[in-house]
Amino acid sequence: MQGNLVLKLGFSPSHIQLSLRQRLLPLCAQQKCAAHKQSFYDKLNVPAKPKKPMSPFFMFMAQIRPTLNKEYPDKKITELVKIGAERWTNVDSKLRDKLTQQYKEEVINYNKLKTEYESKLSPEDKEKIKRAELHSLDLKEQRKTKQKSKELGKPKRPLTAFMKYLTSRVSERNKYTEHKEWIKSVSQEWKTLNPQVKAKLETESKQDFESWNHELKKWEEKMIKEGNVDVVRSSSLPPLSKTKLKQ
DNA sequence: CAAACATATGAGACGGAAAT
DNA sequence: ATTTCCGTCTCATATGTTTG
Numbered sequence: 001m002q003g004n005l006v007l008k009l010g011f012s013p014s015h016i017q018l019s020l021r022q023r024l025l026p027l028c029a030q031q032k033c034a035a036h037k038q039s040f041y042d043k044l045n046v047p048a049k050p051k052k053p054m055s056p057f058f059m060f061m062a063q064i065r066p067t068l069n070k071e072y073p074d075k076k077i078t079e080l081v082k083i084g085a086e087r088w089t090n091v092d093s094k095l096r097d098k099l100t101q102q103y104k105e106e107v108i109n110y111n112k113l114k115t116e117y118e119s120k121l122s123p124e125d126k127e128k129i130k131r132a133e134l135h136s137l138d139l140k141e142q143r144k145t146k147q148k149s150k151e152l153g154k155p156k157r158p159l160t161a162f163m164k165y166l167t168s169r170v171s172e173r174n175k176y177t178e179h180k181e182w183i184k185s186v187s188q189e190w191k192t193l194n195p196q197v198k199a200k201l202e203t204e205s206k207q208d209f210e211s212w213n214h215e216l217k218k219w220e221e222k223m224i225k226e227g228n229v230d231v232v233r234s235s236s237l238p239p240l241s242k243t244k245l246k247q
Numbered sequence: 248c249a250a251a252c253a254t255a256t257g258a259g260a261c262g263g264a265a266a267t
Numbered sequence: 268a269t270t271t272c273c274g275t276c277t278c279a280t281a282t283g284t285t286t287g
Contacts, residue, residue: 039279051248051249052248052249053249054249054250054287055248055249055250055285055286055287056286056287057285057286057287058249058250058251058285058286058287059250060286061250061251061285061286062250062251065250065251076252076253076254076283076284077250077251077252077253077283077284078251078252078253078282078283078284078285079284080251080284081250081251081283081284081285082284082285084284084285085284085285085286088285088286100287103287107287139258143256143257143258143280143281146257147256147257156271156272157265157266157270157271157272158272159272159273160263160264160265160266160271160272160273161263161264161265162262162263162264162265162272162273163263163264163271163272163273163274164273166262166263166272166273166274167273167274169274170273170274173274173275178261179260179261179262179274179275179276180260180261180262182261182262182274182275183261183262183263183273183274184261184262186262187261187262187263190262190263205264205265209265209266213266233267235267
């Protein structure tokens with residue numbers, strides 16, 4: 001929906017897009033809103049888990065947020081939370097007790113809803129959720145490893161001959177409205193490209209791959225020495241020692 | 248993990264080739 | 268069979284902050 005709007009406007013500076021989205025969509029439809037994090041369940045087409053109640057501090061924050069926003073219009077949210085935390089430490093004990101009491105009641109209700117939810121959930125849905133959660137953890141792990149590899153300076157895989165050609169045609173990108181079209185066109189060119197030009201790119205790529213292979217092996221050896229085994233391809237790892245297997 | 252949300256980073260889509 | 272490499276754009280998620 002917001003995508004169409006951007007298309008109609010013909011430009012898409014990210015900040016404008018953001019503000020448009022924020023203005024056009026109801027609060028709960030904004031994916032940033034944790035209350036709508038149920039998108040996880042939506043995608044699985046499975047009933048959403050009941051949400052944990054807000055802690056007394058969170059309820060307090062929700063109360064004073066409008067005031068804080070007015071008082072400190074230029075402060076970041078994270079700053080406002082800090083200010084809120086300060087006020088919370090010496091908040092009127094009556095309010096504190098009231099919110100704490102409310103929280104306790106909501107926790108009781110939440111626990112009830114939770115057990116009810118878990119008992120109502122079909123075994124198939126339970127399986128679905130478990131699988132999705134595991135997959136989600138997997139993705140998280142992948143992201144972490146990728147990030148770590150980047151930080152540790154893992155040599156990048158070189159460009160294939162085709163990729164080299166693709167990048168050499170970046171200047172043509174502006175001739176196409178759709179990115180896909182550009183790629184399609186370049187891949188057409190690639191099929192009928194001058195064999196000599198193609199061969200040159202292929203030899204270059206081949207050499208790149210050779211030196212990359214060498215660099216990568218060197219890097220992986222270093223990583224093993226430094227104990228960063230998780231960023232090393234399993235094929236580059238020494239075979240499992242028998243002692244370890246026995247133990 | 249509940250809330251707020253601006254801002255930063257990441258991933259999917261799309262092509263083909265080639266390493267794993 | 269799957270992943271990676273490049274480009275761009277779009278959409279998704281992580282980050283920063285706090286308490287219970």
